[in-house]
Amino acid sequence: MSTLDNTSLQLPKENLEAEDFLPLLGTDYVELYVGNAKQSAHYYMSAWGFQPVAYAGLETGLKDRVSYVLQQGKIRIMLTSPLKPGGDINKHIDSHGDGVKTIALWVDDATKSYKETVARGAESYLVPKTLQDDSGKVVVSGIHTYGETVHVFVERKDYHGVFLPGFKDWSPHYQPKDVGLKYVDHMVGNVGWNEMNKWCEFYAKVMGFAQLVSFDDKDISTEYTALMSKVMSNGNGRIKFPINEPADGRKKSQIEEYIEFYNGAGVQHMALATDNIIETVGSLRDRGVEFLTVPPSYYEELLDRVGEIDEDLVPLRELGILVDRDEEGYLLQIFTKPILDRPTMFIEIIQRKGAKSFGKGNFKALFEAIEREQESRGTL
Incomplete structure (x- = not known):
C-alpha cells in the first residue's frame, strides 16, 4: 500500500503569489464525524476501494469514541463516531449529519505552523501536543476555519507506526480491490x-x-x-x-x-x-x-x-x-x-x-x- 513519505521535502513553487511560510507538504488525512463508523468504513471499502489501515477504540483505551482509518494511494480518511451520548462529536452529527470535521495538513513543524497561523489571527483549536508510542512521536496542533471545520497540522517525521500513536493495525479478512x-x-x-x-x-x-x-x-x-x-x-x-x-x-x-x-x-x-x-x-x-x-x-x-x-x-x-x-x-x-x-x-x-x-x-x-x-x- 502506498503511504505518505515521512521525509521532509523542498517542493517547487507552483503558485508564485503564495507566501507559503508554513509550508504545507500535502493532505495528511481527512476526518469525518459519522453516526456509525464501522458501517461507514464498510461503505468506503466496498464502494470506493479504500483499504483498512488503523483502528482506535475501546480495545486501544479510548472511552468516548471509535475511529477507523482507511487509505487508497495517498488519500487517508478517518471515520469517527461517539461511544457515549453528549459531547462535541454528537453535537456535530446532530447539527450537520455525517460530514468533514478535520482537514489535516502534513507539515515539517507543527509547532511553528501553529504559532505562525495564530499570530496572523487564526483561532486556536489544538495547542501543539506530542503524541508518542513505541513507534516514535507525532506533533499535532490545530486552528479553526469556516463553520466547524478545523485544520490539524501533523508533524510525523519521527514516527514510523501505522497511523498515529494510540492506533493499532487494522487488517480484517475483507480487503476489496482499490479503484485507482x-x-x-x-x-x-x-x-x-x-x-x-x-x-x-x-x-x-x-x-x-x-x-x-x-x-x-x-x-x-x-x-x-x-x-x-x-x-x-x-x-x-x-x-x-x-x-x-x-x-x-x-x-x-x-x-x-x-x-x-x-x-x-x-x-x-x-x-x-x-x-x-x-x-x-x-x-x-x-x-x-x-x-x-x-x-x-x-x-x-x-x-x-x-x-x-x-x-x-x-x-x-x-x-x-x-x-x-x-x-x-x-x-x-x-x-x-x-x-x-x-x-x-x-x-x-x-x-x-x-x-x-x-x-x-x-x-x-x-x-x-x-x-x-x-x-x-x-x-x-
Missing part, C-alpha cells in the same frame, strides 16, 4: 452569503495562500441558480481550497441547499484524482456509486469545444464523464450524487491531462444536472 484513486486534488468549502471573500482573505493572511482563479455568477449560473467561487492554493500547489458562496438566482442554489441541510458552512466535496478515470468510474459504478448525468447532447460538440483528446468518446458518454480544456491541457471529471442522506457532501473524480483549472466549461452542464436532482428532492 491516487491523491486529494482539492477540497471545496461552501460558506454563507457574502462570506467567500472573508475566508479567501483568511487563507491568504493566515496561511499564506494566494488566489489561483475566481468564478462569478456569469461563469457559474443557469436559468435558475448561481454561485460565486474562488480557488485558494498554497505555494507548491498541493493544497487547493475552492470557496463557494451563493449568488442571486430565481431559485434556491445548491449552495443554499447545502447550507440549509448542513446547518452552516462546511466541506461540500472532495476531489479525488485518478490516472484512468474511465476504469475508476466504471469500477465505482459497478460497486453502486451513483453519479450525476448530463444529456447526450453534451457530447455532440464536445470535440469541437475541447479539441483532440486521447480517450474514446464512447465510454465517456456511457459513463457521463465531462471534459474541459485550458491553456496547459485538458481534464476529465465527474461528480457523484450526494453520498449521504442529507443533500450535502459529494465526491468528484478528476483526471488531469496537463490542465490546472477546474472545469469552467462544464459548469453549466453540471449545475443543470444538480438542479434536476434538487427538483426531485423538492428543494430547488
Whole structure:
C-alpha cells in the first residue's frame, strides 16, 4: 500500500503569489464525524476501494469514541463516531449529519505552523501536543476555519507506526480491490452569503495562500441558480481550497441547499484524482456509486469545444464523464450524487491531462444536472 513519505521535502513553487511560510507538504488525512463508523468504513471499502489501515477504540483505551482509518494511494480518511451520548462529536452529527470535521495538513513543524497561523489571527483549536508510542512521536496542533471545520497540522517525521500513536493495525479478512484513486486534488468549502471573500482573505493572511482563479455568477449560473467561487492554493500547489458562496438566482442554489441541510458552512466535496478515470468510474459504478448525468447532447460538440483528446468518446458518454480544456491541457471529471442522506457532501473524480483549472466549461452542464436532482428532492 502506498503511504505518505515521512521525509521532509523542498517542493517547487507552483503558485508564485503564495507566501507559503508554513509550508504545507500535502493532505495528511481527512476526518469525518459519522453516526456509525464501522458501517461507514464498510461503505468506503466496498464502494470506493479504500483499504483498512488503523483502528482506535475501546480495545486501544479510548472511552468516548471509535475511529477507523482507511487509505487508497495517498488519500487517508478517518471515520469517527461517539461511544457515549453528549459531547462535541454528537453535537456535530446532530447539527450537520455525517460530514468533514478535520482537514489535516502534513507539515515539517507543527509547532511553528501553529504559532505562525495564530499570530496572523487564526483561532486556536489544538495547542501543539506530542503524541508518542513505541513507534516514535507525532506533533499535532490545530486552528479553526469556516463553520466547524478545523485544520490539524501533523508533524510525523519521527514516527514510523501505522497511523498515529494510540492506533493499532487494522487488517480484517475483507480487503476489496482499490479503484485507482491516487491523491486529494482539492477540497471545496461552501460558506454563507457574502462570506467567500472573508475566508479567501483568511487563507491568504493566515496561511499564506494566494488566489489561483475566481468564478462569478456569469461563469457559474443557469436559468435558475448561481454561485460565486474562488480557488485558494498554497505555494507548491498541493493544497487547493475552492470557496463557494451563493449568488442571486430565481431559485434556491445548491449552495443554499447545502447550507440549509448542513446547518452552516462546511466541506461540500472532495476531489479525488485518478490516472484512468474511465476504469475508476466504471469500477465505482459497478460497486453502486451513483453519479450525476448530463444529456447526450453534451457530447455532440464536445470535440469541437475541447479539441483532440486521447480517450474514446464512447465510454465517456456511457459513463457521463465531462471534459474541459485550458491553456496547459485538458481534464476529465465527474461528480457523484450526494453520498449521504442529507443533500450535502459529494465526491468528484478528476483526471488531469496537463490542465490546472477546474472545469469552467462544464459548469453549466453540471449545475443543470444538480438542479434536476434538487427538483426531485423538492428543494430547488
